[in-house]
Amino acid sequence: MLRILQAHDPCARFPVPKPHFENQGYLTMKISVKDAHALVCETLMRCNVRADNAASIATALVTAEASGQGGHGFRRVPAYSAQAKVGKVDGMISPIFEKPTPGVLRIDAQHGFAYPALDLMMDHLPDMARTQGIAIAAIHRSHHAGVMGLTVERLAEKGLAAMMFANAPAAMAAWGGRRPMFGTNPIAFGVPVGDAGDPIIIDLALSKVARGKIMAAKQKGVAIPDDWALDVDGNPTTDAIKAIDGTMIPAGGVKGAALAMMVELLAAGLTGAQFGHQSSSLFDDKGAPPALGQLIIAIDPKATGGVGVMDHLAYIANEIAAEEGVRLPGRRGKQARALAEAEGLEIEDDVMETISQIK
Structure with missing residues (x-):
């Protein structure tokens, strides 16, 4: 997985990008992954975001962009910057944690960005899961969690199966209603598949x-x-x-609406975070901090399936992939990141202009 974070130099200086060209009717320019990271990092640091936090956020946004998830990439920089400038999200704070039981990690993002809290989760949850067989991280007073498939992928690359749930500001009504109650409330799942290759990653919003x-x-x-x-x-x-x-239309009609309610109860109800209808928008700088929640479950497959579990998982992955026309989820994003690392990223002119004007 693409990880750009450099502890000794979190935000290397951003140089002038290459000339623009046209792609699908939009003027774009090419920028290397390293330069994109520096651009996002420097922009955030101008807006009251501490260097190490900016580096964590930049890694998440650039990796999302490189994966083909532009809605969670460069286009988030203006809103993130505006919110940090007015204090709707605290770019200077560090997340804190406690372990109320051996299998539970409780993280308070302290109204900061979600990505440093997720990095903190990665520092502790894998070892807890290996020791206990299963462990849970509950994050509250958090922010936008980005592409959650990238988070569960980090756990799967460490040999763990993982599920992640997050709530978001209200955008969907309960089935039969009109009032926005739940966010698009994504679910992500990752599992290692041994010799069958890269982990299987499933990531979907419930809208x-x-x-x-x-x-x-x-x-x-x-x-x-x-x-x-x-x-x-x-x-x-x-x-x-x-x-x-x-309001957003739920995926699968009433079933999607029910799943959105389930995620709301897991990610906000069980963590103590604000519910979606209580949270302010992630797209502007108005209102109080959104104070969202995320719940991550990590499972050691060897604890549940025994010593041969990786061969078992590899078998089913190979069986699925053997059928013509089938692609295991998660592989396309991985390939896109490899291509971006080799050839650079395309950034649309309007996005670059907006980011460059952020002071």
Whole structure:
């Protein structure tokens, strides 16, 4: 997995990017992964974010962008920066933790960014899971958790199966209602597959599409499909602005709405975080800190499946992948990151201009 964080030099200086060219109708420019990290890092540091926190955030955003998840990449920099400048998110704070029982890690992000809290989780949860067989991290007073598949992938690369749940500011109604109650509330799962190759990574939002895609459409000024969201009156809309003011359509109808409720109870109810309808937006600098929650479960497969478990997991991964047209989830993002590392990232001109104007 792409990890750029450098403890000795967290934010190396960002140089002038290469000339722009056109791709799919948008003017873009090419930028190396290293330079992209420096750009994000320097921008955040100008906005009251401590260097090590900025490096952690930049790693997450650039890795998301490199994975093809632009809604959780460069386009998050303006909102993150604006929120840090006004104190809606504390860029200078460090997360703190306690272990109330041997199998539970409780992290208080202290209204800071989620990524330093997730890094802290990675420092402790793997060893706890190996010792106990299973361990849980509960994070509260947190922020946007980004591409959660990247977090469970970090655990899977350490030989652990992992599930992650996160709540988000309200964007979906309970089934049959109109009032936004739950966020798009993503679920992520990762599992190592031994000799079958890279871990299987499943990452999905419980809305029909991730809300970041609608935000990206708003920033680009383009329409969205009419089956992504409803306006405030409960009608389908192709207007991204009306979609953000309205509600997202749940994936799978009533089943997706029920799963969103489940995640809300796991990620906010069990952690003590604010519920989605209590949380302020992640897209602007208005209101109090969102104080969101994340719950991560790590399992040692050898504890549950015995010494031959990796061969067992490799077998099913190979069986699935053997069928023509089937791709194991997580592999495409991994390939995209490798390509970005070799050839650089494309950043759209409007995004670069917006980021460069942040002071």
